Amino acid sequence: MRCVILGSGNIGTDLMIKLLKGTDASGSGATPLELVALVGIDPDSDGLARAKSLGIDGPHEGPQWILDHADDIDMMFDATSAYVHARHYKEYEEANIVAVDLTPAARGPRVIAAVNLTEHLDSPNINMVTCGGQATTPMVFAINRAIDRLPYAEMVSTVASKSAGPGTRQNIDEFTKTTSMALREIGGAETSKAIIILNPAEPPIMMRNTVFAALPEGSDHDAVIESIFAMEKDVQQYVPGYRLKNPPVIEEGPFNTPGGVVPHRAVVLLEVKGAGDYLPPYAGNLDIMTAAAQRIGEAIAYHRADQKAGA
Template sequence: MVADGQRLRVAVLGAGLIGIDLVDKIRRSARLEPALVAGRDRNSLGLRRVADMGHPTTAGGIDAVVEAGPFDAVFDASNADSHAEHWAALRPTGTTLIDLTPTGLGAVAIPGVSSHRSAARRHLNLVSCGGQAAIPILHAISKSCTPTYIEVISTGASANAGRATRLNLDQYIATTSDAIRTFTGVREAKVMVNLSPARPAPPFRVAMTVLADGIRPAPVRTSIAAAAQAVRAYTPGFKVASLSVDTGRISVAVEVTAVGGRLPRHAGSIDIINAAAVLLAEQTAAAPR
């Protein structure tokens, strides 16, 4: 547990789009101190931007993070293929590792849904941006009826998907599907991803279709509204864009726009997963060691 007024010393692995926005959010947190950002290319634009913000950087990757530690928390914003290696290196140090890659390793962490179980864990898995947007809504629906099939289609601007995101799409789909099944109890879940090159770039949108037994429209609508309000507490640009509740079927779409930071408004996919990551890191300050 961190004393009142004391800030958690944190590091970020990865200096891509996600890593840079993470640093911006961390530096605005009253509980976190961005002590190091690690990449692998000393000439990368991301590391130069972080250095211009006035924060320490290194091109030494995970080895440099271990050497500079221990840290209270490390955010892994690199890629799914490297995450297991990162956890193996950091586990002996006692740090909390917050995984923003879709590996499926660690304790699944969704603010407001799993935080009561995950705050004291030291290896947290944030699933995916689509999972962070969809699961609070789907979990709320599952408390009002019994889903038999769930389909989730995430659409984001192509400009927001870096190389690691594109390479990890298979893991994204598998990890998100598993998390949906875990938090709703549904047996069959299908996840799809669209990267849109449209101009102007579209907002991040997640469309959900739920087939279910015992649907009662009023409780379903109330549960969804409450879940959306809870997400907006840490991601203000989150909103329910459409909702239809029929016999045996619920169709709901949410949109996320990035507000109040360096990100363009269409980068809601980055905004929501990074906001969740920072919130969960802050919660570790109150968790017993």
Template sequence: MPSHRTIGVAVLGAGLIGLDLLDRIRRSPWLECRLVAGHRQNLGLTRAAETGLLTTTGGITALVESIDGIDVVFDASNADAHAEHWHHLEPTGALLVDLTPSNLGTATVPTVNGADAPSGRHISLISCGGQAAIPLLHAIAQHRTPHYVELVSTGAGRSAGRATRLNLDEYIDTTQRAAHHFTGAPTAKVLVNLSPATPPPPFRVTLTALVDAPDPATILPLVQAAAQRVRAFAPGYAVTALETVHDRVTATVEVTATGDRIPAHAGNLEIINAAAIQVAELRADAHHPEGARS
């Protein structure tokens, strides 16, 4: 039986992201999934039901009708539907954690501003590329404010589902806005590559920051410390390259998926789902200050 310290959560969407999220919720000692909601019966809902979870094809309407006992809702659907989901959930008091790139809610990166998450009501996790790159960009910005930042995300086509492909424009726009917000850089550029290569490449983000007179001896420990904080909840996260040449700082990060549900190359799903769980557990900790996460 769940501990009295757990909080109830629900998942909107039962695609690959939603199913991996359910596995992570099941492993968390602080979260209990009380509903999985979709708009139609699909393989994901069927698999969720087979594990004993309560499921519904009634979407957001059915979720709101069952909101008692649910403190956190994860939106793992698509950016186009998110505004409607927030419209229905705003009066309920539940925290809505957005895994879509809708650019709604408070942009949140757990290791940067995650301390504010427990008191929030509507959180945006930006994008997988944003979760991978912004911790490092923010660390660099603590040394010098960049006047330009660039993120190039490369992922396996196999790990990008239909919703991801339909939301690529939103992905780029939302990630650019977040990169600007967290670094202060006046200009931010985001590029995305979906590779059809076989074997599938790992999820990789290369980031570039143009700064005045960067000091490698200062930047290295800042980046290393930022990466270590991410690895605390996403162990497949690794900085594979870091270089400072003149006014250009370049870093590459790779994320390897470590769960049972998704293949190792699907680090894009790993990083955003790990961030979502971290935010929810911070919420649980805030509700039980005497040691829910101790």
């Protein structure tokens, strides 16, 4: 599948380097994604210069360039901003270009790569929630599948100040609201909360995520732990730096959660170390987005190829 990346900032450039490796997100086969261009708006940007030095087209005409070359493009990854995506997403759809949206614009159905990867393969637009959502929703899902019901789930994401861009900073409510919604809609929690903290320590800290889950009376704790470990492996398939910093623990309450009083909680302490492709390893929050975007793009590509073969 022929694809372009829109946005020549940190995220777009990191995704470019991942795609140019030639291997798929799991690192085990060849990627079905053929990168045609990294599209920016600033001809002097470091990302576009990097693209050209790697032999990739690096136009600076923004969304218009994509639309002008629509016949040669099947998919676009949007690494700009919610505002830019909201303005142009219909045009991509009309031009028959699938959009994998890394911004919080939330125009298409939400996909968490380790949970509902195959649910929306025919959608013209996929939204990737948030970095914290990609990191923690899988664990909420893993806990929920091991118990009868999950009355409440909570995530706390701490990222290095240096890796939190102006988009996140100017609209931090968007991050917490969108992430919290994913914990319910995709993770399966009945109620939820998301928290984000920025830490300016030097050297910068690795991205940390903690998931707390309310365990009702009678929950099988061993099954919860086992399910968490299994999910760690699933996410590691496309984010090698994703790991449980400590083994998951079950703590005794009672806890007066918004979903009711529960006797126990599960605590999952995660660290995400980036692959260090373009961004430094501490920026695991950005790496998990680009790795998941590649994973999702490839799933769509395989699905399209299957459809063609079947037709």
